[in-house]
Every structure is written in structure tokens, then in C-alpha cells.
Amino acid sequence: MSLYAIERDTGIALYAQIAEVLEREYVRQGSPGDRLPAEGELAARFGVNRHTLRRAVDELILEGLLERQHGVGIFITDRLLDYRVGIGTRFTQTLAEIGIATDTKVIRKMVAPASAGVAKHLAIEADQDVLWIETLRIADGMPFCVISHFLPVKPYRELLEDYQDGSLHALLNQHCGALRRTESLVTAVMPQGDDAKLLGITQHRPVLRVKSLNVIECDASPVEYAITRFRADRIQLCITP
């Protein structure tokens, strides 16, 4: 029997009380990957309807403590992995330095008219075509971040015609010489579109979004505008002055 009882008519919602008990009893006691009893079983134990129990589980999913797998069960999520990635340097290079094997998967590669934001940064007219490459970066076999790369069509279309994997910036470096990152804008958002699926997280976990612009070192002409979405549960950007 549970040490923590559920009380009705206390002014505190049943689902909130149950969420707390579930957290104390399963999340804190258990380990990542552990499965909880089935919804019906838990509902019976607490003496509430299955909907009420689901509402309680929803709370913990929102907090990132649990996740559901359709047809399988409810599981305790993995903990923060605390990778540190420098913001000033390149993705592949940075992770290589701390001994993490990385992989790149090209999700989409297309030519499309630039949005206002992209056009501004690439110093072209809005609606003018840009090269749009969507890549998924994988570290240690686990999805790490999704990057939308935007490049001017003009000089880079042929260059990237057969780009498939590896470091995009190494390729650009060979062609344009040294690149420089001008500034990075960092914020937190909820995952949009396919990002949650690609990153292997639920729709309810935040992602760290970094917008950055790379220019050619010598003449400062823009080469690539990138929007990166990191799994926030696996990463801490490390910024050193």
C-alpha cells in the first residue's frame, strides 16, 4: 500500500496529488527506462478513473520526467547528458575535440524562395531563391540537433549538389577560404514541425535554438545562415569570453 494517500475535496486536484505521488514513488525511486504499471492498474490503485490518472501522467510528461509509448507503456525518461558545446566553433570539430563521434544525415535539400529573415542575413532580395539544406546531427548514435542551412544559390549550388554527409563547413572552407561566425542568437522554443520526431523527443520538451551567420573572413560576404535546434536535455552551450 502507498505511504502517500490521495484525498478528495481538499481543494487540490486529484490529478495533481497523483502526479506528486507518482513522481516520489516511481520517478525518484526508479531509474531511467523503467516502466510504470499500466494506466488501468494505476487508476485502480488510486481509486480514480483512467482519465484522471492519464491527466496526472500528462503533468509529469510535461515536466519531462515520463514519456509514453503507444501500445507499450509509460517510462521514466533519460536524464540530462550535459554535453558541452562551444558556441564559437564548428559542430563536428567541437565534438571531435571532446572525443565524441558524430554523424550527419541530410534530411532535405532543396531550392526555395528566401523568407524575409533569411534574405536579410544573406544580403539578398526577399523571395529570391536560396539553397536550403536540412541536416540532422548525431552524436554517439543519438540525435543531437537539427540544422537548417541557408546559402545563396549562385556560387554554392553545384558545390553542394552531391553533399551527403560529414562536415559542411569543411567543404565550404575548401571553396571559400576561412569562414567567420559573426554573431549567434540563442533562445528556447518548443519544437516545431518534424523537429521533435527527428530529435527523438516529445513535443513537450524545449529545444535550444541558435541562429548564426557565417561570412567569408576576408571580404565579410555572407555564406551561410543557419538555424540550429538542439535537444535541450542533452546539451549545454558553453560560452567562454
Place this chain on the structure above:
Amino acid sequence: MSLYAIERDTGIALYAQIAEVLEREYVRQGSPGDRLPAEGELAARFGVNRHTLRRAVDELILEGLLERQHGVGIFITDRLLDYRVGIGTRFTQTLAEIGIATDTKVIRKMVAPASAGVAKHLAIEADQDVLWIETLRIADGMPFCVISHFLPVKPYRELLEDYQDGSLHALLNQHCGALRRTESLVTAVMPQGDDAKLLGITQHRPVLRVKSLNVIECDASPVEYAITRFRADRIQLCITP
């Protein structure tokens, strides 16, 4: 009548279809602050149960597009304000530079044993007492970020006995000389504890968390370890190399 019809048995959940229609029809057309029709009204219009409609609204609340007020209605949320704040500099100073008036409110001030993380950064023993100050920063009259400041008790207790508002770092500067920020760790999390209430956001919007350590310039001894939680909808950290 709506241009966008809801279809059953398409394999797409009704609530998902309704959420899309609500977004197109109200969120994109309307303005922040606008109220949606009542739940019952909308449910009748779409020909679904009120629970199903609520589920649809839940989706948009999670995406940060709508918010509910008990007994009042459902409203379109405010848009991103896109403040840019440099990570390398001081809060008050940075915002002053871009012409934003700031205010500081001390939420809590107490002495408590250090957690493992805090102790490590301040180079003291775990469980040893530290000064713990919780402040809320307000920019242009709107909550902006919550900061947990941790300082060694030893030299700073008396200094900060009567600290109430204004720049904490200006005060520390007078006492210790120049400070230097060693590194900043940035990630995204969902708000914990009272943070959502203090920041004036729902529990379902992400916050940007920055952990930083300030040391004395000349001898590199740690002065302040701070954990800052920014409203992610109002801020973009701007990082320049």
C-alpha cells in the same frame, strides 16, 4: 461557416484538425489579447464534445499561442519581443545600453547549505553555508528573468545585508574590484518552482537557463555563482565572438 472542415475517420485526430483550424482562423487572423469564443460555442460549431475542443486548445496552449483564464476565457498570447541581450556583459548595463529601463526586485535572501553544484563552483565544501539571493529583473515593466545568486557567506554577508535593488554587480565591484565572468552554460528547460509565476508565463513555455560564474579579476577567486532563467519568449541571447 468555416472554410476549413473537420473530417472524421481520416486517421488524423479531431483535436489535431481543430487545433489547426483554430490557429489559422483565430491566432493568425487575430491579435494578441483577443478572446476566442467560449468552449461550448466552439465545440458546437465544430460539432464535437467540449472535451475534444479543450484538447485542441491544449495543443495551442502548449505551443504558446493561446492561454486560458479560469472563468474568463481563452486568449491569444503576446508575441515574441526579441530583446537581444549580450551574454558577456552585465544585465543592468546591457539593457541600459539599448535604452531599456530595468528594475530589480529581491524575492528571497537567505543563508543555506550549498548544493554540490554550487559548492564546486564557489570552491567550498558541500553543505557549507552560502548566501542565496533570488532576484526578479524587470525590463520595461515586464518580468524578464529570475536569478539565483550564490555567494560565499564569509566576506559578503554584511555587504549584502541591506541590498535591496539596483545592480548587484555594481555593489560587488565596489567591494572586490573588477569581476570577470569565466564561462556561461546555456540550456533550455521548463520553468520550475515559482519561476513561471514570477515571470508571468504559463508552466508550458520554456525558459532559457544560463549558469555563470564571476570571479575576481586579479586573483580569480570565485565571488558569485548565478543561475538565470530568462523568459524565452522575450529574449534572444546575443553572442559575438
Place this chain on the structure above:
DNA sequence: CTGCATTACATATCCAGACATCTACTGCCA
């Protein structure tokens, strides 16, 4: 005209049940 009780209406919670869909396992069949 002020202030408070009433009331209408909004969202919040909970229950009970039906059916859909997904997953993993079982066991038969080729």
C-alpha cells in the same frame, strides 16, 4: 451613488464507457 449579494457564464475537474490503434508475443504453417 456605494457596496454587497445574486446570478449568469466561463473554465476546471472527474467519472463511466465505447471503440481505435499500436506493439509485442504466440503459435501455426509452409
Place this chain on the structure above:
DNA sequence: TGGCAGTAGATGTCTGGATATGTAATGCAG
């Protein structure tokens, strides 16, 4: 032995109804 159909059991969606609680406007009493 490999593959596939069936099935048990898990989560997902939707309905209908009852009741609780919060908000703001109404209207009456003072």
C-alpha cells in the same frame, strides 16, 4: 526455421454528463 496471422494488452481518442470553482456584470439595499 522463417514468416505471418492472430491475439492480448497497452495507450489514444471521443462522447456525454455531473459537479466544482472562478469572474464579472446585474440589481437591490442602504
